[in-house]
Amino acid sequence: MIETQNLGKAYGPGFYALRNLTLTIEKGEFVFLTGASGAGKTTLFKLLLLQERPTEGDVVVAGRNLARLAPRDVQAYRRTVGFVFQDFKLIPTKTVFDNVSFALRVLGVPVDQQRRRTYQVLKWVGLQHRLQSYPPELSGGEQQRVAIARALVNDPQLVLADEPTGNLDPELSIEIMKLFREINTAGTTVLVATHNPELIRFVGKRSIHLEHGRLDQGEGPL
Amino acid sequence: MSVFAYAFEEARASLVRGGRGALMSVGTIAIAFLALGGFLMVTTNLQRYVQQWMESAELSVFLRDDIGEQEREVVRARLADDAAVLRVDYLTKDAALERFRSDFPELADVSSSIGGNPFPASFEVRLRPGAGVADNAAALSRAVMPLDGVADVQFDRQWLERVLSLIAGVRMAGLAVTVVLLLGAAFTVTAVVRLSLHERRDELDIMQLVGAPMAFIRGPFVVEGLLLGGMGALLALLMLGAGVATLRTWLGREAAGLLGGQSIAFLGASDLLLLTTAGLAVGAVAGLVASRAAR
Numbered sequence: 001m002i003e004t005q006n007l008g009k010a011y012g013p014g015f016y017a018l019r020n021l022t023l024t025i026e027k028g029e030f031v032f033l034t035g036a037s038g039a040g041k042t043t044l045f046k047l048l049l050l051q052e053r054p055t056e057g058d059v060v061v062a063g064r065n066l067a068r069l070a071p072r073d074v075q076a077y078r079r080t081v082g083f084v085f086q087d088f089k090l091i092p093t094k095t096v097f098d099n100v101s102f103a104l105r106v107l108g109v110p111v112d113q114q115r116r117r118t119y120q121v122l123k124w125v126g127l128q129h130r131l132q133s134y135p136p137e138l139s140g141g142e143q144q145r146v147a148i149a150r151a152l153v154n155d156p157q158l159v160l161a162d163e164p165t166g167n168l169d170p171e172l173s174i175e176i177m178k179l180f181r182e183i184n185t186a187g188t189t190v191l192v193a194t195h196n197p198e199l200i201r202f203v204g205k206r207s208i209h210l211e212h213g214r215l216d217q218g219e220g221p222l
Numbered sequence: 223m224s225v226f227a228y229a230f231e232e233a234r235a236s237l238v239r240g241g242r243g244a245l246m247s248v249g250t251i252a253i254a255f256l257a258l259g260g261f262l263m264v265t266t267n268l269q270r271y272v273q274q275w276m277e278s279a280e281l282s283v284f285l286r287d288d289i290g291e292q293e294r295e296v297v298r299a300r301l302a303d304d305a306a307v308l309r310v311d312y313l314t315k316d317a318a319l320e321r322f323r324s325d326f327p328e329l330a331d332v333s334s335s336i337g338g339n340p341f342p343a344s345f346e347v348r349l350r351p352g353a354g355v356a357d358n359a360a361a362l363s364r365a366v367m368p369l370d371g372v373a374d375v376q377f378d379r380q381w382l383e384r385v386l387s388l389i390a391g392v393r394m395a396g397l398a399v400t401v402v403l404l405l406g407a408a409f410t411v412t413a414v415v416r417l418s419l420h421e422r423r424d425e426l427d428i429m430q431l432v433g434a435p436m437a438f439i440r441g442p443f444v445v446e447g448l449l450l451g452g453m454g455a456l457l458a459l460l461m462l463g464a465g466v467a468t469l470r471t472w473l474g475r476e477a478a479g480l481l482g483g484q485s486i487a488f489l490g491a492s493d494l495l496l497l498t499t500a501g502l503a504v505g506a507v508a509g510l511v512a513s514r515a516a517r
Contacts, residue, residue: 075435078431079433083431091428102432106228106434106438107432107433108435
């Protein structure tokens with residue numbers, strides 16, 4: 001699903017956030033990305049979401065080489081990827097329902113399908129009773145579940161989660177990880193960045209460790 | 223939901239949120255279009271009245287007192303046969319004196335004290351209305367002037383042509399002023415739309431991340447500009463309309479007398495359409511320019 005070859009990202013001469021990164025994540029795999037702050041986890045996510053372009057090497061996702069993807073194809077690519085961030089990235093002026101259906105609405109999905117699918121995913125994350133609430137009215141765990149529902153609403157092939165439990169207490173973090181595990185069980189590839197070893201142990205999946213923008217050779221299942 | 227419906231809904235919400243900024247934007251556009259509409263209206267009215275005067279142009283061919291019957295017939299025939307001439311009336315010396323006394327009763331005594339009749343006989347020539355009437359009058363004057371028995375030819379409408387040129391100049395100056403004002407208005411719209419874009423930065427980031435098509439991302443800002451421009455133009459037209467109605471009431475019959483029995487004309491349908499379309503276009507272009515920041 002994800003294959004990088006000598007991938008590098010420099011923010012100026014000699015300022016590498018990622019360097020010579022070569023890794024493979026298979027389709028349907030659940031992988032943790034670990035490393036200290038500044039190790040390059042967020043940079044890799046930005047490259048995978050095409051918020052930035054690599055300065056060296058290649059990154060191929062589901063057969064698309066993102067390093068060479070034409071600007072006009074960027075949005076179409078992003079529709080195949082779901083994302084979850086530590087700060088939830090919800091629109092505070094829209095209801096829970098609208099925050100999730102928004103992802104379908106901007107893709108031109110018919111209204112009845114939008115409603116059906118949105119309700120389905122919100123029910124799946126256990127928020128069917130908060131449809132008309134606004135994000136500021138929700139707890140952190142609930143907000144993150146809304147973000148997960150939005151990430152899943154258009155059936156992505158790949159879900160990227162950057163420190164999704166960074167703002168949550170341990171109990172809620174476990175709940176969120178359970179959701180990711182379920183998503184993965186349904187066949188979606190999941191890549192979660194975290195530096196919480198408890199969560200990695202709880203899920204029990206492979207982890208990739210980054211250090212100073214490079215792959216730590218200790219990569220492997222915990 | 224279509225991209226248009228989405229863009230309109232978002233633009234409307236943004237305008238409501240924008241409040242004072244949006245009002246300021248509409249106001250500056252309205253000022254620009256008020257100037258454009260005002261210039262258009264003033265020059266159109268002036269042109270209309272001058273054109274009307276020109277179309278009713280008359281040429282006076284004054285005859286010498288010693289003109290013979292045959293010579294007078296030659297002059298009449300020359301005038302009557304000219305394609306530019308609609309009608310030829312002969313005014314005798316006595317009729318000219320009578321008209322003077324009737325038009326200026328307070329000066330009637332003066333004409334009596336002079337002794338005799340100082341007024342020459344003349345042919346009053348009404349020219350066919352339409353464009354080029356001044357050229358036709360000038361040509362006819364040149365043709366008639368050398369004929370025997372003709373004392374003078376008067377056609378005092380040339381100045382109207384100069385007024386028309388002046389009107390064209392005023393119109394050009396008005397357009398230049400309007401272009402400057404419109405540029406200012408466009409910059410205001412761009413600033414207002416950029417502000418709303420900045421306020422929605424997080425939302426736009428999310429839209430980009432979910433893979434929303436660019437039409438969905440930029441569309442609301444283009445529509446916001448379009449609505450600001452359209453509202454500004456409409457406001458200007460309403461103000462102009464109210465201004466004209468007030469002027470008509472104010473000036474009443476006096477103005478009608480001054481303007482040849484006609485009232486002040488408002489802008490025609492084509493001008494109204496032009497101004498509204500221009501307002502929408504200026505706003506949309508400004509919105510489009512601002513939306514380029516949404517990448």
